[in-house]
Amino acid sequence: MVTWNRSRKKLRYGQSLAPVHIMFLRFGVFLCIFGAVFQTATACTPCPSMCSCTLKSGTTDECEVECQGQGYRTLPTAAEMPAAASWKIVKLDLSNNDIEEVPRNNISFLTNLQELSLRGNNISIMEDNTFDDLEELEVLDLSSNHITQFPDDLFESPNIIIKHLNISHLQLTSIKESFLRKLKEIEVLDASYNRIDRLSSNLFNKNDKIQLFKMSNNDLVSVDLRRFRKYVSDLSYNKLTSIEASHFITSILQLDLTGNLISSVDPSVLDQLPNLQNISLAGNPWECTCSLKDFHDKLIQLETSSGLILVDKWNIRCSNLDVPMFNLTNTALWSCLCKKKQNPASCLAKQWPKIRSKRAPGKEV
Known part of the structure; x- marks a missing residue:
C-alpha cells in the first residue's frame, strides 16, 4: 500500500519512489496503453x-x-x-x-x-x-x-x-x-x-x-x-x-x-x-x-x-x-577492313601495332 506525501510516495516496506522514477513508471504505462491502441488501430482482423x-x-x-x-x-x-x-x-x-x-x-x-x-x-x-x-x-x-x-x-x-x-x-x-x-x-x-x-x-x-x-x-x-x-x-x-x-x-x-x-x-x-x-x-x-x-x-x-x-x-x-x-x-583502321586484296589483320597491325594489347576504355584511335 502506498501512502501519499507532498513530495514523495512511501511504500509499505518503508521504500519510496523518487519523482524521476514516478515519471518513468507513468511513461511506461502510457507506452503499454498506446501500443495496444495502435496495434488495434492498424491490424485487420481476423488474420490467417x-x-x-x-x-x-x-x-x-x-x-x-x-x-x-x-x-x-x-x-x-x-x-x-x-x-x-x-x-x-x-x-x-x-x-x-x-x-x-x-x-x-x-x-x-x-x-x-x-x-x-x-x-x-x-x-x-x-x-x-x-x-x-x-x-x-x-x-x-x-x-x-x-x-x-x-x-x-x-x-x-x-x-x-x-x-x-x-x-x-x-x-x-x-x-x-x-x-x-x-x-x-x-x-x-x-x-x-x-x-x-x-x-x-x-x-x-x-x-x-x-x-x-x-x-x-x-x-x-x-x-x-x-x-x-x-x-x-x-x-x-x-x-x-x-x-x-x-x-x-x-x-x-x-x-x-x-x-x-x-x-x-x-x-x-x-x-x-x-x-x-x-x-x-x-x-x-x-x-x-x-x-x-x-x-x-x-x-x-x-x-x-x-x-x-x-x-x-x-x-x-x-x-x-x-x-x-x-x-x-580512325578512318585508316576501317580502310584496312575494306581492302579486299590485303589481310585486314596485317593491315591493322601496321596501322595500329598495339591492336592486341589491352587498352584503357574510352581511348579511341
Whole structure:
C-alpha cells in the first residue's frame, strides 16, 4: 500500500519512489496503453495463421495481407481473411509457399484486391477465367512457378484492369495472342527467363498502353516489333542473329540486345528508330568488317547529334579482332577492313601495332 506525501510516495516496506522514477513508471504505462491502441488501430482482423494483416498507409479500411514463406499449400479461405464487412483487402502476398492450384472460387471474394503475388509456389496449371472477378487488380505476379502454358481464356472479363504482369521464370515456350487480348490496360509485361522461341507480330495488337516489355533470357531467334507502341524493350540474352528495319516501330525508346548472336546490322535499322534514347549491343559476336562500318559510323553520328546512349559502349567488341569496336574510329583502321586484296589483320597491325594489347576504355584511335 502506498501512502501519499507532498513530495514523495512511501511504500509499505518503508521504500519510496523518487519523482524521476514516478515519471518513468507513468511513461511506461502510457507506452503499454498506446501500443495496444495502435496495434488495434492498424491490424485487420481476423488474420490467417502466421500472416500479418495491416492497414495500408494513409487509409482506414484498406488491408494488406502478407503471408510469404509460411508453408501454405492452399489459399486462405474467406473465413480466415479480414472480414469483408470491415476491411477492403487490397494486397495479398502469398509468395514462396507450396500452393499448387488457384481455383477461381477461392479468390472470387477478393473484389477489392489491387495487388496479388503468387511468386515462387508450385503452380503448374491455371484454369480459365481465374482472375475475372478481381476487377480492381492492377499488379499480378505469377513468376517462378511450374507453368508451361496459360489457357486462352485466363483473362476473359472486359473489366480487367491489370497493368503490371510478371510471368517470368516459368517454363513457357510461347505467348499466344489470345493471352493478352483482354488486358487492354497492360503497361508492363515481364516474360523473361522462359523458353520462348517465337513471338507473334500481333501479340500486342490490342494493347495500346504497353510501355515495358521484358523478354530477356529466352530462346528467341527472330522478333517482329511492328505492332508495339511507345515502349522499352529488353531482348537481351536470346538467340537473335539479326534485326531488320521493317521489324521495328518508330516509337521505341530503349532497346536492349545484349548477349545475342548478332554479328552485323544494316544501318537503316537506326533510321527506323528516330526516338531511340539508348541501345545496348555488348555481348554479341560483332564481325568488324567493311560491311559493319556504316552501322558503326551511324551510331557515332547519333551519339553526337541526338544524344543516343550506347550502353556499355566499350564492351561492344569485334569478335574477329578481339578489340572494342569503338577503338576503330580512325578512318585508316576501317580502310584496312575494306581492302579486299590485303589481310585486314596485317593491315591493322601496321596501322595500329598495339591492336592486341589491352587498352584503357574510352581511348579511341
